[in-house]
Amino acid sequence: MKWALLSDVHGNLEAFQAVIEDLRKEKAERVAFLGDVVGYGANPNDCLSLLEGLTDWVVAGNHDYGSVGLTDIDVFNPSARSAILWTRDQLLPESRNYLRRLPLKRQIGETTFVHASPNRPEEWNYILTFPEAEEAFRFLTGGLAFMGHSHRPSILAKDKDSEVQVVPHQEAVLNPGIRYLINVGSVGQPRDGHPQAAYGLYDEEEKKYRLKRVGYDVAAAQEKIIKAGLPRFLAQRLSRGI
Numbered sequence: 001m002k003w004a005l006l007s008d009v010h011g012n013l014e015a016f017q018a019v020i021e022d023l024r025k026e027k028a029e030r031v032a033f034l035g036d037v038v039g040y041g042a043n044p045n046d047c048l049s050l051l052e053g054l055t056d057w058v059v060a061g062n063h064d065y066g067s068v069g070l071t072d073i074d075v076f077n078p079s080a081r082s083a084i085l086w087t088r089d090q091l092l093p094e095s096r097n098y099l100r101r102l103p104l105k106r107q108i109g110e111t112t113f114v115h116a117s118p119n120r121p122e123e124w125n126y127i128l129t130f131p132e133a134e135e136a137f138r139f140l141t142g143g144l145a146f147m148g149h150s151h152r153p154s155i156l157a158k159d160k161d162s163e164v165q166v167v168p169h170q171e172a173v174l175n176p177g178i179r180y181l182i183n184v185g186s187v188g189q190p191r192d193g194h195p196q197a198a199y200g201l202y203d204e205e206e207k208k209y210r211l212k213r214v215g216y217d218v219a220a221a222q223e224k225i226i227k228a229g230l231p232r233f234l235a236q237r238l239s240r241g242i
């Protein structure tokens with residue numbers, strides 16, 4: 001099975017469409033979505049209906065739950081909070097019902113799919129430091145987890161009791177016996193200094209993972225954000241990938 005792993009679309013329709021076109025060219029057979037289809041961007045309902053047509057293998061992100069009152073948005077930063085309040089007003093009843101039904105975590109065999117972290121996914125903890133990564137590995141039940149949330153792609157590996165290692169490139173052949181936490185980056189709001197949309201491709205038979213970058217019409221997405229009256233910073237950050 002050839003998987004496409006997408007996360008953090010955040011209402012950015014232009015980026016989402018470009019990634020869908022690309023994953024079809026890559027002949028991905030199954031798509032997993034790792035959360036945050038809404039929040040920040042100007043097209044929450046359009047992105048939701050695209051997602052529904054694309055896959056049913058979806059987990060919830062903090063912005064998804066925040067937009068339907070299932071998680072506390074007081075902990076969000078000011079621009080994220082104001083975008084969530086805007087998104088709440090835009091969501092159609094069917095979009096709201098869809099978001100409310102999303103699970104926090106899914107599993108197939110050895111592979112976990114989660115937005116933030118395998119341990120206590122409802123707390124939306126970030127994995128940005130080595131102690132945070134060690135903690136996440138302690139709670140990982142299988143050998144592999146795909147996640148999003150930080151908007152920064154990374155491959156972390158752990159061989160039995162040795163320390164967590166960062167795989168230096170955004171691709172790897174996964175070794176049996178070694179466990180992996182893979183962050184697939186963000187489709188709609190990358191924060192690793194590259195404006196191109198990011199998503200992961202994983203070939204289950206060959207155990208090969210790689211990150212893909214896809215250019216899209218950033219200016220169109222920015223213009224919609226400004227027109228909607230959302231914080232200007234949310235438009236500006238897209239061209240810088242921050």
Ligand SMILES: [Fe+2]
Nearest residue numbers: 008036061149
């Ligand atoms: Fe996100």
